[in-house]
Amino acid sequence: MSAREPGLGAAQIPASDGPAGPPEPVARGAGQRSPGRLVLSAFVKNRRALAGLGLVAVILLFCVLGPLFYQTNQVTVRLDLAELPPSGQHPLGTDASGYDVLGRLMEGGRSSLELGFAVAVVTTVIGTLYGAVSGFVGGIIDAVMMRVIDTFLAIPGLVLLLILVNLFTPNLWLIIILLSLLSWLGVARLVRGEVLTLRTRDFVHAARMMGGTRWRIVMRHLVPNAIGVIIVNATFTIADAILTLSTLSFLGLGLPPPHADWGTMLSGGLNYLFDGYWWLVYPPAIVLVATVVAFNLIGDAIHDSLNVRLQRL
Numbered sequence: 001m002s003a004r005e006p007g008l009g010a011a012q013i014p015a016s017d018g019p020a021g022p023p024e025p026v027a028r029g030a031g032q033r034s035p036g037r038l039v040l041s042a043f044v045k046n047r048r049a050l051a052g053l054g055l056v057a058v059i060l061l062f063c064v065l066g067p068l069f070y071q072t073n074q075v076t077v078r079l080d081l082a083e084l085p086p087s088g089q090h091p092l093g094t095d096a097s098g099y100d101v102l103g104r105l106m107e108g109g110r111s112s113l114e115l116g117f118a119v120a121v122v123t124t125v126i127g128t129l130y131g132a133v134s135g136f137v138g139g140i141i142d143a144v145m146m147r148v149i150d151t152f153l154a155i156p157g158l159v160l161l162l163i164l165v166n167l168f169t170p171n172l173w174l175i176i177i178l179l180s181l182l183s184w185l186g187v188a189r190l191v192r193g194e195v196l197t198l199r200t201r202d203f204v205h206a207a208r209m210m211g212g213t214r215w216r217i218v219m220r221h222l223v224p225n226a227i228g229v230i231i232v233n234a235t236f237t238i239a240d241a242i243l244t245l246s247t248l249s250f251l252g253l254g255l256p257p258p259h260a261d262w263g264t265m266l267s268g269g270l271n272y273l274f275d276g277y278w279w280l281v282y283p284p285a286i287v288l289v290a291t292v293v294a295f296n297l298i299g300d301a302i303h304d305s306l307n308v309r310l311q312r313l
Helices: 035-045 045-069 101-137 139-153 157-165 172-198 200-210 214-225 227-250 262-270 281-312
Strands: none
Touching: 035 045, 035 281, 045 101, 045 214, 045 262, 045 281, 101 172, 101 227, 101 262, 101 281, 139 172, 139 200, 157 172, 157 214, 172 214, 172 227, 200 214, 214 227, 227 262, 227 281
16 A cells, blocks of 8 residues: 555544644524523514503503602592693693593503502412412312312303492402402413423423422422413403403492592593593593503513414424
C-alpha cells in the first residue's frame, strides 16, 4: 500500500485543522419553547386580546380613577337639577333625580366590576375544588357529586335568582353570594372533565408511586394543568355576572338607591327615551355592552392561545 493511499480506517475519518473541541450546545428554537411562552406569545399576537385588554384598561381607569378627578354628588337628590341636557358643567347631563350622569356611570361601573370580579373568584374556587375532587376520586363519590350538580342545573337559574332576591333585601354582597351559588355548577363540570383526562397521564401515576396524597396530587398536579380552562371560564363569568346584575336592575331587583349600576341607569332612562332624553339611555348601554364584549374578547383570545399550545405540543 502506497503512502499516498489512505487506509480503510483513515478514509472514514474527516480531516481536522486542529484539536476537536467540546460539542456546541444546541440552540433552543421557536418550536422548543415552553408551553407557557407559546401561550403568551399567541395571546400577545391576538388582536382580539389586545382590543379586550385595551377596553378593560380604559373601563377600569374610568371607574376607579375617574371619581378622583371628577367628583360629583351621588347621594343627595337634587330635583332642581333634574334632566338637564349635556353641558360644560354636566358633560352627560343629569338624570331624573338630579345626579350627574357621567359620575353615575363611574359609580355604577365600580359596583358592576366589584360584583363581576368577586363572583368570578368565588365561583372559580368552589367549582374548581368540587370538580377536581369529583373527577379524581371517581366511582360512587363522583356519581353522587355529579347528581347533585344535575339537580341544581335542572332548576332555572334566573327564576331561582328572582325568587331569592325577592325574599331578601337586595344588596351587593347578597347578590354576589346568590350569583356565586348559581354559577359554580358549570365550572365544576368543566374542571371535572379536564381532571378525568389528566388523571390517566404518566405524571399522575408517577406522583402516586412517589407517595403523593390525593390532596397533593389534585392541588399540585391536576389543578395547575387545568388552569388554562379555568381562566377562560373566569373571564366569561365576569361578563355574565355584570350582565345578570344589569338584568336584575332592569327588572327593579338590583341595588337599592343611592347605589348605582348600569342596569338601573338603563332601566330608568328608557322611560324618557322617546321624550328626547338620549343621554339617560345611550351612555350606560354603550358602557355595559363594551364591558361585556371586552371580557368576552379576552376569554376567546385565551382559548385560542391554549389551542395553539396544544397544536405545538
